Amino acid sequence: MKDRLYLYDTTLRDGAQTNGVDFTLSDKLAIAHMLAEIGIDYIEGGYPGANPLDTELFAQAHSIGATFTAFGMTRRPGRSAANDPGMAMLLDAHADAICFVAKTWDYHVRVALETTPEENLASIRDSVAAAKARDREVLVDCEHFFDGFKANPDFALACAETAWREGARWVVLCDTNGGTLPHEVERIVGEVVKRVPGAHVGIHAHNDTEQAVANSLAAVRAGARQIQGTLNGLGERCGNANLMSLIPTLKLKPAYADHLEIGVDDAALGRLTRVSRRLDEMLNRAPNRHAPYVGASAFVTKAGIHASAILKDPATYEHVAPEAVGNRRDLLVSDQGGRSNVLAELARIGLTVDKNDPRIGTLLDVVKERQAIGYAYESAPASFELLARRVFGTVPDYVEVLKFDVNVEHRINALNKRVTATVAVVKVQVGDGEPLISAAEGIGPVHALDLALRKDLGKYQEYIQGLELTDYRVRILDGGTGAVTRVLIESQDETGASWTTVGVSPNIIDASFQALMDSIVYKLVRSGAPA
Numbered sequence: 001m002k003d004r005l006y007l008y009d010t011t012l013r014d015g016a017q018t019n020g021v022d023f024t025l026s027d028k029l030a031i032a033h034m035l036a037e038i039g040i041d042y043i044e045g046g047y048p049g050a051n052p053l054d055t056e057l058f059a060q061a062h063s064i065g066a067t068f069t070a071f072g073m074t075r076r077p078g079r080s081a082a083n084d085p086g087m088a089m090l091l092d093a094h095a096d097a098i099c100f101v102a103k104t105w106d107y108h109v110r111v112a113l114e115t116t117p118e119e120n121l122a123s124i125r126d127s128v129a130a131a132k133a134r135d136r137e138v139l140v141d142c143e144h145f146f147d148g149f150k151a152n153p154d155f156a157l158a159c160a161e162t163a164w165r166e167g168a169r170w171v172v173l174c175d176t177n178g179g180t181l182p183h184e185v186e187r188i189v190g191e192v193v194k195r196v197p198g199a200h201v202g203i204h205a206h207n208d209t210e211q212a213v214a215n216s217l218a219a220v221r222a223g224a225r226q227i228q229g230t231l232n233g234l235g236e237r238c239g240n241a242n243l244m245s246l247i248p249t250l251k252l253k254p255a256y257a258d259h260l261e262i263g264v265d266d267a268a269l270g271r272l273t274r275v276s277r278r279l280d281e282m283l284n285r286a287p288n289r290h291a292p293y294v295g296a297s298a299f300v301t302k303a304g305i306h307a308s309a310i311l312k313d314p315a316t317y318e319h320v321a322p323e324a325v326g327n328r329r330d331l332l333v334s335d336q337g338g339r340s341n342v343l344a345e346l347a348r349i350g351l352t353v354d355k356n357d358p359r360i361g362t363l364l365d366v367v368k369e370r371q372a373i374g375y376a377y378e379s380a381p382a383s384f385e386l387l388a389r390r391v392f393g394t395v396p397d398y399v400e401v402l403k404f405d406v407n408v409e410h411r412i413n414a415l416n417k418r419v420t421a422t423v424a425v426v427k428v429q430v431g432d433g434e435p436l437i438s439a440a441e442g443i444g445p446v447h448a449l450d451l452a453l454r455k456d457l458g459k460y461q462e463y464i465q466g467l468e469l470t471d472y473r474v475r476i477l478d479g480g481t482g483a484v485t486r487v488l489i490e491s492q493d494e495t496g497a498s499w500t501t502v503g504v505s506p507n508i509i510d511a512s513f514q515a516l517m518d519s520i521v522y523k524l525v526r527s528g529a530p531a
């Protein structure tokens with residue numbers, strides 16, 4: 001029989017304290033449903049009464065499917081629970097549970113609360129009793145517990161024990177300032193569980209030494225049975241324990257999975273990567289590619305020696321299977337790779353090639369030469385695909401660019417306003433016909449060039465109608481022989497497919513033009529345009 005370990009999500013409360021994060025009400029509702037769907041036991045919605053959004057959330061969020069929890073502080077010193085407006089908001093909120101934050105460090109009681117240790121203990125007692133009287137499940141977040149324990153263990157333990165004896169189901173030990181180390185957490189939680197049963201002890205770790213996940217696991221090793229954390233590690237300052245790392249660890253690592261059970265099933269585990277990306281999308285943040293388990297690079301290898309072994313058996317260089325968390329494996333082609341990376345990439349793009357084909361070596365040499373002058377094929381798979389298809393002779397000569405010209409003019413117009421006008425002209429040869437000349441005005445040189453290029457490609461025009469440039473990134477590189485510019489362009493088409501191409505040149509317009517041309521030719525190849 002496995003021990004049940006409970007997961008408590010505080011994305012909507014501590015996560016809302018993240019610098020740069022501002023949830024809307026619909027974000028909060030969507031996140032709450034997403035958390036319930038993956039099997040999180042407790043969802044802390046926010047702090048009713050602290051702001052109109054959180055108050056409204058508790059009016060609207062019903063039947064979430066997890067224990068929906070309201071957060072707030074214990075009664076203020078010198079007031080009764082019945083006469084504390086903050087407590088009243090908390091007790092009136094439509095929540096299944098109430099989580100009180102309580103002081104447990106005597107220094108904080110003196111300096112921040114400006115009261116006595118006895119009054120703090122009374123405040124914990126009264127607050128828990130008031131919530132119990134309203135039939136709520138009660139949790140007490142013991143703020144600064146670890147720092148408090150180091151300064152005055154008797155007082156910190158008295159606070160935790162008071163909460164427990166008054167009927168709190170959970171006494172949650174908080175590493176509020178995030179400075180405690182795993183061996184300290186394990187030792188201190190070990191002391192707490194002698195006084196409060198581990199089945200009622202939780203951990204709330206902040207990530208200020210990047211050990212919030214390790215600290216949470218250390219607490220579990222010492223007997224704690226609730227972990228508080230957030231999606232993608234959101235939270236005050238450096239964040240909270242990242243549930244996207246904790247959940248797979250608890251599910252997939254025998255040290256935990258063999259004796260502990262969480263509410264997340266295997267199917268939900270397989271949706272974790274999607275959940276993580278969805279949160280970033282809502283927050284308009286670029287996902288952390290290097291996030292453990294769910295990051296885009298978590299199961300990607302550039303190294304040739306690794307790729308060669310992975311092709312034989314992925315377990316050689318993977319600690320868990322990417323599919324378990326809904327992620328995927330990728331072997332990239334770059335200057336760090338060998339024939340195995342190239343073969344894997346050729347298979348991915350659907351080019352069937354004998355593994356002894358000498359052109360594999362040729363392609364690898366070209367990639368390495370071009371990476372040395374600034375190309376980055378691992379970031380521009382569409383340009384790699386074109387390069388590979390050209391080496392294997394499968395890209396038709398669709399379009400030949402005979403000339404292009406960009407003119408940027410800055411002037412004062414008839415209304416006495418300063419204006420900058422950019423015009424690009426492109427001359428291309430398509431098949432045997434007359435050369436085609438197109439001009440376009442854009443908001444900048446690359447925009448103008450893009451518009452002119454795509455204005456008239458003769459018989460290929462119909463294939464590129466839905467093509468759109470969606471991102472443009474420039475980096476100046478110093479390769480030792482003077483600065484060169486690397487341009488990465490992301491494009492999208494009417495099917496929603498997107499791809500990235502690269503151009504490199506000492507001249508930014510030239511680099512952009514190469515990336516634009518690769519994007520167009522890639523689209524023609526994708527669309528199966530005839531030669």
Ligand SMILES: CC(=O)SCCNC(=O)CCNC(=O)[C@H](O)C(C)(C)COP(=O)(O)OP(=O)(O)OC[C@H]1O[C@@H](n2cnc3c(N)ncnc32)[C@H](O)[C@@H]1OP(=O)(O)O
Pocket residue numbers: 014017047049050051073074075076077101102103112113114123143176236
């Ligand atoms: C470790 C954590 O993350 S705890 C959660 C922190 N999150 C937040 O603070 C976000 C939401 N907070 C808020 O919107 C506001 O701070 C409110 C509405 C809660 C309170 O606002 P205000 O009444 O204006 O008080 P203010 O924020 O200035 O100060 C907090 C007060 O609570 C008191 N307090 C702090 N913790 C506790 C506690 N655990 N129990 C009782 N009182 C407490 C402080 O001593 C201070 O009292 P004072 O005004 O007499 O000095």
Ligand SMILES: CC(=O)C(=O)O
Pocket residue numbers: 014101141142143144174175176177204206
């Ligand atoms: C409660 C809380 O967020 C903390 O102590 O860090």
